[in-house]
Amino acid sequence: MNIMSDAAVEARLSTQEEERDIKMRARGVSVFYGQKQALFGVDLEIPRHAVMALIGPSGCGKSTFMRCLNRMNDTIDSCRIVGDVTLDAEDIYDPAIDVVELRARVGMVFQKPNPFPKSIYENVAYGPRIHGLVRNRQETDEVVERSLTRAGLFKEVKDRLHEPGTGLSGGQQQRLCIARAIAVSPEVILMDEPCSALDPIATATVEELIHELRENFTIVIVTHSMQQAARVSQRTAMFHLGNLVEEADTDKIFTNPEDPLTQDYITGRFG
Amino acid sequence: MNIMSDAAVEARLSTQEEERDIKMRARGVSVFYGQKQALFGVDLEIPRHAVMALIGPSGCGKSTFMRCLNRMNDTIDSCRIVGDVTLDAEDIYDPAIDVVELRARVGMVFQKPNPFPKSIYENVAYGPRIHGLVRNRQETDEVVERSLTRAGLFKEVKDRLHEPGTGLSGGQQQRLCIARAIAVSPEVILMDEPCSALDPIATATVEELIHELRENFTIVIVTHSMQQAARVSQRTAMFHLGNLVEEADTDKIFTNPEDPLTQDYITGRFG
Amino acid sequence: MSQSATAAAPGRSPQAPVLWKSQEMADRRKARYAADRRLQMYGLAGIIFALGFLAILLTTLAFTGYKAFVQTTASVEINLAAQDIDRTDIREANWRSIFRDAVRQEFPDLSRAEEREFFKIFTSSAHYLVRDRVLDNPALLDGTTTFHIPLADPLDQFAKGEVNPDLPEDQRRVSNAQLELYEVLDARGMISQPFNWGLFFNADSRFPELAGLAGAISGSFWALLVCFLISFPVGIAAAIYLEEFAPKNRWTDLIEININNLAAVPSVVFGMLGLAVFLGWFGLPRSAPFVGGLVLSLMTLPTLIIVTRASLKSVPMAIREAALGVGASKHEVIFHHVLPLAMPTVMTGTIIGLAQALGETAPLLLIGMNAFITSPPDGIFEASTALPTQIYIWADSPERGFVARTSAAILVLLGFLALMNAIAIFLRQRFERRW
Amino acid sequence: RDQIKTVGSSTVFPYTQAVSEEFANKTGNPAPVVESTGTGGGFKAFCAGIGEDHADLTGASRAIKDSEKELCAGNGVTDISEALIGYDGLSIAHARSAPDMDLTEEQIFQALAAELPDGNGGFIANPNKKWSDIDASLPDFEITAFGPPPTSGTRDAFVELVMHDGCKNLPGMAELEETDEDKWEEVCSRMRQDGPFVEAGENDNLIVQRLESDANAIGIFGYSFLYENADKLKPVAVNGIEPSFDTIADGSYPVARPLYFYVKNAHRDVIPGMNEFLEEYMSEEALGPDGYLAERGLTPLDDEKRQQVQKAVLDGEMIGG
Amino acid sequence: MTGFLLIFLAAAAVIAALVGIRRARRVRDSAAVKTHSRPIYHGLNAAIWTGVPALIFLILWALFKGPIIDMLVLASHPGAEALSESEADLLLSEIRQVAAGTIFKEPTPEVRDAAVHLQFLESLAVWALVAVAAALAAIGAYVGFRVVKTRFRARHSVERSITWFMLFSSLVAILTTAGIVGSLLYEALAFFAKVPIQEFLFGLRWEPQIAIRADQVAGQGAFGMLPVLFGTFVISMLAMAVAIPVGVFSAIYLTEYAGARFRAVVKPLLEILAGIPTIVYGFFAVLTVAPLIRDLGQSIGINASPNSALAAGGVMGVMLIPFISSLSDDAFAAVPRAIREGSFALGATKGETIRKVLLPAALPGIVGGILLALSRAIGETMIVVMAAGLIAKITANPFESVTTVTVQIVTLLIGDSEFDNPKTLAAFALGLVLFIITLGLNLIALRTVRKYREQY
């Protein structure tokens, strides 16, 4: 294999991509916060219509990596990124790319539910409105209902759509945030520890939701809980100290990891 | 046994106390934060010159209990305490007791190292000064040196005693706080998760220190880490939802716990 | 159930991909970015408006005021040795004639009428200026000394180009004769325009050429001193009590609301309080810096209490617990740790509060600190003005010279404010702590 | 207390200021505290009693009233000397650039009064918007007059000297004065509030500045301001006469008033410097035709009258006695 | 004298402290048991005992010495009983001047005797003062030293004194409010005795042309507050019309768009606007802005009054910009980063995030700031005193001249009228109204701000 030319490698990789239906792809991504390097040349492929879990001990760079995927790191002044990230083979760090469009296509759900201090309805309607996906009240109503329904929240809140979203319980808030994210019909949804602020019952609801969403969306999820990664994801990537240690099918990672670090981590020997 | 009179019980208990050399003793301690009850009638004896570990899941009341022992809860307005706590058989909630003296006798080290924003020297000298334990510069120097030495910090900082304590590393800061606590020659030292903000190496140093201090002080330590409790303590008390679930020799707790809750907790099944 | 929702909205299937790349979307994004830029422009416009106003304000002041920082003077040589002056009673000598004789020597052959015009070129207190210098330094009696005598206001204005000599004579305050004489003086090199130290070291005067701010500055100083001595300890003590000791009940709530409210009570109301209570009931003297200071301290107190409380609150709990943990009493915790840590903020708050008090006018008007007083006060119970009230008085004076002096006085006041704020900023940067 | 304390009219204020400054300079005594409280306020404070807590001297832009004498007497202030120090012209002026104007008192009244007689014994709100509405010979621009506020003594003087005189001559007003004096007072005293008359606060300098920038406006203020600002302002003649020292002094300029001060003789032996201060005030250097008060715009008394006053004050003659 | 005594007392207190410390050290060193308090507390305790009672005495003495001596001196002067109060006052001044050595004319023997007596009393008083103060200090010191024992809780005693002082200090605020309300109410009631309250509150005419002299006839019904209040309202609204948009937009730019360095420079510059004394603004408004507005008005055919409400209101608005901008700034900064990120992650532009998410979220805080600024505007004095008119008129035309409550207060109080004239008293009634209005606004503002603080 060593004798293969670079071009050949390229070709092989890109055919592989086709084959495996790669939605997003990071190549040699390094991230610096000021002087501090948080990621070291990460290469990772994110398959379409699947759930990819990112695991690893605290501070290993999972969130940092995820935020590279929709350029949320742009909002941090000190942050600098090296390397390529592509979405459908298109470089998202290309200056010609519009980050507003990018973020509409790559939605995000955060660790702590962060509904806007507005009504439930307005929370969901906000995205479609700014992107002009809805033209009138009726379309908005439809989108809001559809999104809330898919997030499994509609039944619970349909009588109080115009009450503040901040008045919901933690699990409901998180599902509201998911509804908000899917309302703009993104292609990818990034979730950064979406359940860590939730109780077990709410967690279960959200996990079930992720399961359903997978059919239409590509999902990347950061989690601290090995169990959760095992339950919801098809592929898992293990980070450590800013490096991608191992990436494989979730089953494989949890049964037969190649890297000793991964082994130690999933058996709880460190972290 | 039921036929024994109260007085007899008292007598028996107090002889027991003598026998087992009890330093502090809580009887029926309940704590309320406003309406909320955080501790439910805890009875616990703290043996002299030993390390007692308090373990239990988050929010179970470990800190609350510990803060009853030196009346730090007095500083929280909403906090109300029922029950008796004695130090050397003297009720510390007796109105005649001077809490300043009590806190000098029962020192405290906190979860996050909290040195005063003063020099290292001043940090340690402060306690002895306000209690009038030192009369002149020379005595102060001695106390400072002795305390820092016992806290295993003197060597590292002897050339910069007059630099700010806040400039030390986390582990050094925590040892500085321990030095500060032992400088007033307390009889009991309470430590509330003293290592949770430290890295493994600093943790090891502190644990070793606790080991040494045991000879002269009575130590109560709250910890989240089962391993740590096992390493440093002679006795362990397990709390759950404000109740004392079990209290026994550390060896016993970790090898052969009586209560199923303790069993579940130490094997990591919950918490 | 999700199926039913989808079915309910047949118009668009949920998976229908949004055409992000479409022209429509691109146009829309363009419009959105334009809106974004517009908002940014509004913000910038707001800032430019505010700063532009500030700049115009300051330049206008500087432009009208700068001329008051110099004063036209004429040098007059007086041979005091030739005069017969009783050295035991210098004050009582006939200084007016001494001065006039000396001036006459420059122009020995003026008629009586011309002479009268001539003397009016100089400030009418000229002989007192000569006298006071001699009183300060009796050695001058032994020789000939050159005195720099300020010109009277009309001539000063003329020298500064404020009087149009082409106007008919009855429309200006400077007569033709004076103009001619002035030209002669100028030609002889006797006219100069040195820096007007009198603006800082003279007290108020009816004569613009002599009027200065010494009285107002010392009045403001005394009032601020009183204000500081009262509001600083009381403010800190009150803040500590409320923040650290007071039980949280309806009464302390009341006090708190009260203090917050007082911080926003119009200053003129404090003036009315001072008028009715300090002057009316307590019978304290009118126009005294002491009363001014009292009123100002009542105004400053609430702000100071609020600032102090905020800074006490910002001292982390960990520090308090640490101190409590080694057995410090509550008072010791506060006085050994919390207060010293809060002090830099408290100091800057105090300075800023005092700076506000320095610029306050309305309450001082009501307690009579707008009197005319020609000597600086020697103490806090003597009548005096303050800088802002002096500005108010000067603004109301008919003499032309006061127009520039008013602006100059404002500049001086702003200078003091800038100084105080600079100190506050310095303190803040020097001692600011981050936890 | 070792300073002299004076209160009183804001019109006398600048003159008293000048005297106290000279006095302090000359004698080395502490400078008197000069406060401008207005004539009425001055009497109020002056008559409140004798002793250190009360003012020694009050300036007035009118003679003391009987009611005020009573007030004084009631508080034990019986021995008062009066000093007429000169006259003040209340000038009506406008910008140099404005066309010359010559107004009669009647016209001024018609321009500035709140109500005018309608000719049938009734009254209507003042309808005049432009000067030409009053008299076709007057210029054709809007009436704008800056004047003193009702709290000021200058306003009282203006009302009394100009408005009342102008009012009297209007048809029907003479009869009204006989029948209903209160109504007469009200009609003749009220200044209009609908815009043309602008109460401009106590700050005459501001009036000057505004007149300068507005050629159509006239202003009403003390003569000294006109005198200081002769390059920018010129007088409006009243009844054909322009204010000047001469016309004010001989009374031909109708809007002139005497200025007084009143002094408590009981204080002369008690407050240090009182006598010297009065001497200074009465000296030729101050009060004389070339004195520094004239220099500040005070219209001086004629020689005979002045000597009378000087003597009366220095001897401490009581008023009326 | 009092100054010397104060220094003496301070010195005595310091010495007492030092001695107390020494004694306490000795006790500590010789005692078998541990002393409760450190020597320094014993010292402080001794110092408090030494200084405070004597200080209180000194203050009382300063308050009551004068009248007592005066009484004694008068009693020594034959015939003084017959004098009226002010005559007695005058006599006293004379005696005082004679005693001080300033003699104008030959004093009567009685006066001379009284002056001698006064001198005697004065010196006696000085000695008495010194003696009593010293005695108090000595007794205090004795008490302070005596209690130096191992068991004595000096620390508690010292801390109690400090707590009392702090408690007293915090009551000053209450006393101030009481003083304000009391003094305003007292005079306002006197006013309402002369002018019916309903006329004041609901009258539509404000023409305080009541004569300065009692013998002039009063204009009837001239104390209706509403036009004045309306003027205040108009000017405040104009001020807010300038301050709100400029303040809010500046805050938006500074928090959301500006770089750190720009912000670091511009923010303090903006805050200068709040630090400039209002008299300076007043000056500027009347000399620069008002003529400008008049010219502008004329050029577009509007007849602007030289005292246009617009000039006063506009300049006041500029003054208020920093209040609104910094409170809005705080409000924006208080919106959690998570909410911002939530919006960005949906693909919103910065402008959309600000307008649709941050602004509504920060609104309560901004409104609180606006209300505070409004109460400033209503209470602002010097700008309007210099730049607004005096004629009370109900008009919403910003080019016309209106008057405000504060202008009327100042004009009425520093005007020429005497103290019990309704004109003067009216100022206090207006002051009371002003106080009540700003109180109400402040309470609402405080509520709003507090509520929004609780929100996140």
Ligand SMILES: Nc1ncnc2c1ncn2[C@@H]1O[C@H](COP(=O)(O)OP(=O)(O)OP(=O)(O)O)[C@@H](O)[C@H]1O
């Ligand atoms: N804004 C920032 N500025 C500087 N350093 C940062 C910043 N955000 C993260 N880091 C650093 O980058 C590294 C990776 O952080 P990141 O948040 O990606 O970790 P993580 O894997 O998400 O951890 P966690 O599980 O705790 O969320 C850490 O060392 C962190 O301290």
Ligand SMILES: Nc1ncnc2c1ncn2[C@@H]1O[C@H](COP(=O)(O)OP(=O)(O)OP(=O)(O)O)[C@@H](O)[C@H]1O
């Ligand atoms: N100041 C307080 N006011 C109200 N409730 C409090 C307060 N401090 C603690 N509690 C409550 O009391 C209970 C016990 O708290 P405590 O801090 O003692 O738990 P802990 O065992 O120390 O937990 P952790 O391991 O997280 O430190 C918790 O439910 C907590 O929410």
Ligand SMILES: [Mg+2]
């Ligand atoms: Mg993370």
Ligand SMILES: [Mg+2]
């Ligand atoms: Mg805890």
